[in-house]
Amino acid sequence: MDQGPQIETVEELYEHAPCGYLSTLPDGTIIRANQTFLDWIGIARQDLVGHKCFQDLLGVGGRIFHDTHLTPLLRMQGFVNEIAFDLTCADGRSLPVLANTVQKRDEAGHPVVNRIWLFNATDRRKYERELLLARQKAEQSAQEFKRLNETLEERVAHEVAERLKAEDAMRQSQKLEVVGQLTGGIAHDFNNLLTVIKSSTDLLKRPDLSDERRDRYVGAISDTVDRAAKLTGQLLAFSRRQALKPEVFDAGQAVRMLGEMVGTLTGARVQVVTHLPEEPCFINADPSQFDTALVNIAVNARDAMEGEGRIIIAVRPVEEMPAVRAHAAVRGLYVAVSISDTGSGIPIGQLERIFEPFFTTKGVGQGTGLGLSQVFGFAKQSGGEVVVESMVGQGTTFTLYLPRVSASVGAMVAMAETEQTEDGRGTCVLVVEDNRDVGTFVTQTLDELGYRTHWVESAQAALDELAASPGVHEIVFSDVVMPGMNGVELAREVQRLYPDLPLVLTSGYSHVLAQEGGHGFELLQKPYSVEALSRVLRKAASRSQGQRLRAR
Structure with a gap:
């Protein structure tokens, strides 16, 4: 069973x-x-x-x-x-x-x-080893293929690099040519200015010189120095390193006064039309750089129209600065100054580059590519912006947006500028200047103005002197660009250690000041006159005395 x-x-x-x-x-x-x-x-x-x-x-x-x-x-x-x-x-x-x-x-x-x-796991280990070997072989084959491919890519890359190198050399040569033209023009202008100064100083050395002729030569030297300072200021503005001298003024009135000069620059075949508001539009900006910016735009417009067409300059108050170059729109009080032309317009591919220093579409000898760079630098340093709208064959509009201020601010500034200078009346000034020639000249000048002076050559020496002689110095007058601790750093340290001690900064050029102004400290720009030096020192001292009285 x-x-x-x-x-x-x-x-x-x-x-x-x-x-x-x-x-x-x-x-x-x-x-x-x-x-x-x-x-x-x-x-x-x-x-x-x-x-x-x-x-x-x-x-x-x-x-x-x-x-x-x-x-x-x-x-x-x-x-x-x-x-x-x-x-x-x-x-x-x-x-x-x-x-x-x-x-x-x-x-x-x-x-x-x-x-x-x-x-x-013997079989699994075997399969893993086989898989690893297969992967290694595949990677080896891929590497060999990559090396073959790279050989081809290297040849292509070499050819491209050689071509780019040649193109870069050509662009560099063009830039050097433009720089040569620029420096040649600057050298020519400065040589002319130096000729006047040199001739005047030689004539001042002559014996038995009459008072009238002495005054004439001294006046010539003073005027020539002012022109040299203006030329230097324009060069710094081109490079956006200018420490601007803002003033409150009516933009509409400035454009009205500038309109005639623009008409002269553009020629009789270009019609210049202005549209100005009935009410004043006050801005706080450097009036000289404002005029230069408008002239630079107008000259570009003239060239775009080949000397014939129409330029419209309009001033209007606005409540917003539009979005531009990846920046969002900004609400606030602004003055918009626009310059429109009927020229050939700007191709889209060039719009992003027109503010680059040395970028120009003009022929050699017809432009340096620095004009619009000055416009951009002036707008940004003044807390504003410049916007470009263009259509090929129909023209271009440049619009400067600058912060608007009230009329009362302008009146206060105007009153301050009418004040007369006074002597130092024994005020003790600590001079901080690393250049011996300038230090000697400043101390002698201040002595003649009635100040008492003590001169040191570095920021650290100034701090040591203030610590060694507390209460002796009534004001600090310091250069900005110095070895070691610079003038701005010194000013902050003095402000921290001696809150009631006034301090004035001075500079002919400073990247720091160009970016952030005087950092809240009084700033005197080189070259300065004796009157300006006396005025700014007295202003700083008076402000400090007023603060001490209010504190009491």
Whole structure:
């Protein structure tokens, strides 16, 4: 009688499962192992169970990993999955396995038994090695292909680099030519000015010179120095490094006065039309640089119209400065001064470059590319902006946006400028100047104006002198550009240490001042007159005295 198929017992399934089974005590001692595991490692059951720990079957690296990673993980979470080990078999072979471990605990949470399932990873390790070799071969092939490709790219890149180098050399040559024209013109103008100064000083040395002729020569020297200072100021404005001299004035009135000169510059065939508001539009800006900016735009407009067309200059108050060059629109009180022409317009590709120094579309000898750079620098330094709208064949409009101020501010400035200069009346001035010639001249000038002076050649020496003689000096007069600590840094330190001590800065050129003005301190720009020096020192001293009286 057929009794049907024989069913395997649970014990048989355990012993001959396709994976190895182990049970260990918490310290790793093996208390049970199935036949599959025994066959893998070639150790008899009686030699394994109760005699060896699981970690004894691992290599050095495996034992370290078991103690430092697997055991702490079991303690924390009670299980660990997919841990790769190499078992050391009885015959010395290494058997790669993947281990899954579960820790059984009693009711009090103490570990009782670790149950370990082991899977033979020999084939998997073999596939991983084969995959790694295949990947390495693929990467090697890719590298070889890349090297071949780079050889071609290098040849192309070399040709492109040579062409770019030639084009860059040509542009550099053009820039140098323009710079040569610019410096040649500057040298010519300065030589003319120096000729007047030199001739006048030579004539002043002649004996028996009448008072009338002496006054005439001194006046010529003074006027020539003013013209030289104006020329230097224009050059600094081109490079956007000019420390501007802002004044409050009516932009509409300034344009009305400038209109006639613009008409003369543009010629009879260009019609100049102005649209001005009925109410004054006061701005706080450098009037000389304002005029220069408008003239530069007007000259560009004339050239774009080839000397024939119409220029419209309009002034109007606005409540917003529009978005331009990635800057959002700004709400506020502004004055918009626009200059429109009927010229050829500016191509889109050139609009982004027109404010770059030395960029010009004119022929050699017809322009340096500095005019619109001056416009841009003046607008930005004055707290405003310049916007360009253009359409090829229909013309261009440049609009200057400058902050608008109230009329009362202009009246206060005008009153301040009418004040007369006074002598120093014994006021003690600490002069900080690293240039010996200038330091000697300043101290002599101040002595003649009735001041008492003490001259030091560095900011640190000034701080030392103030500390050594507290209360002696009534005002500090310092240059800005000096070795070591500069004048602005000195002024901040003096302000911190001696809040009531007034300080005046002076500079002919300073990138710091061009960016941030006088940093809240009184600023006298070189070259300065004796009257201007006396006025600014008295103004600073008076302001300090007023603050001390109010504090009392």
